[in-house]
Amino acid sequence: QLAKKTRQASIVFEPRLEQRSANRLELIAQLRKAINENEFCLHFQPKLNLRTNSINQAEALLRWNHPTHGLIGPGGFIELAEQTGMIKEISRIVLTQIYSIIGLCANQNIRLSANLSAMDLEDNGLIEFIKHLHARQPDASRHIVLEITESAAMRDPEQALDILNQLASMNFQIAVDDFGSGYSSLAYLKRFPVTELKIDRALVQGADMDTDGQIILESTIEMGHIMGLLVTTEGVETQAEFDLVKKLGADYVQGFWLSKPMPFEEFKLKHLVGNHDQLVGQL
Ligand code: C2E
Ligand code: MG
Ligand code: MG
Ligand code: MG
Numbered sequence: 123q124l125a126k127k128t129r130q131a132s133i134v135f136e137p138r139l140e141q142r143s144a145n146r147l148e149l150i151a152q153l154r155k156a157i158n159e160n161e162f163c164l165h166f167q168p169k170l171n172l173r174t175n176s177i178n179q180a181e182a183l184l185r186w187n188h189p190t191h192g193l194i195g196p197g198g199f200i201e202l203a204e205q206t207g208m209i210k211e212i213s214r215i216v217l218t219q220i221y222s223i224i225g226l227c228a229n230q231n232i233r234l235s236a237n238l239s240a241m242d243l244e245d246n247g248l249i250e251f252i253k254h255l256h257a258r259q260p261d262a263s264r265h266i267v268l269e270i271t272e273s274a275a276m277r278d279p280e281q282a283l284d285i286l287n288q289l290a291s292m293n294f295q296i297a298v299d300d301f302g303s304g305y306s307s308l309a310y311l312k313r314f315p316v317t318e319l320k321i322d323r324a325l326v327q328g329a330d331m332d333t334d335g336q337i338i339l340e341s342t343i344e345m346g347h348i349m350g351l352l353v354t355t356e357g358v359e360t361q362a363e364f365d366l367v368k369k370l371g372a373d374y375v376q377g378f379w380l381s382k383p384m385p386f387e388e389f390k391l392k393h394l395v396g397n398h399d400q401l402v403g404q405l
Pocket of ligand 2: 181237269299
């Protein structure tokens, strides 16, 4: 009976696996083409500063403008890009775009964050590329936050520490992303030149309706502050979640409650052109 089931299962699954690997190869080829023909764009999700009730920051989130499937989020291709090493080229594209936007916003009080992958911290390729951008636009780094995940930093902490120290000495701010969602080492966090802690939405969502969740969120925010970090809470979707993170003392809020990611032009029109009073009125 069991053997029969197993055999049946393999008959059912084999064609799917075949198809999956064919799709994978096709996707790799399409991703290569996307890099060559620059089919990527960035959307920007605003961050509200709870100290000043204003918005002058946003996180750059990568989108692939696929010729037939339309706009694809990073969930659909970042992992493959990491597995194939193509993420290194994609990170260069992202940083080049950020630099050019910052260049166009000269003298504006604006700060943009970009996400880096684990692989970006594993060799000196990216840091060399950034040094090259930095040499041409030395003022831009003050306007840029680089977001790394704990796991990205933990794979080779010594190497990551070296690269992060170099970035910090060029005046980039470093944020730890998705904090609380995976493995973490507080000891390393303390050694890294980090200035911001972004608490993962898993710790935020529903915390208003759950006593334990609230205690965990509160102590995470407190721990960030004790370590001298600015604390951002991610994934705030409801008014109740917003009220809670505000009460618990978060410095920044990000999430659909405030805004979804949008093209830079839209972000600029909505938030950078002296439109703050309207927002403050809403709170
Ligand atoms: P992340 O850096 O933690 O970015 C936040 C993600 O949560 C974004 O998804 C954002 O759209 C989504 N989000 C924001 N607010 C809410 C909310 O209130 N509710 C919910 N359910 N989701 C919310 P997105 O754009 O799909 O990006 C997913 C992840 O992909 C990012 O997580 C980041 O780790 C990675 N990523 C994005 N852009 C890049 C990039 O340029 N390079 C690299 N290496 N990774 C990137
Ligand atoms: Mg991020
Ligand atoms: Mg995050
Ligand atoms: Mg993430």
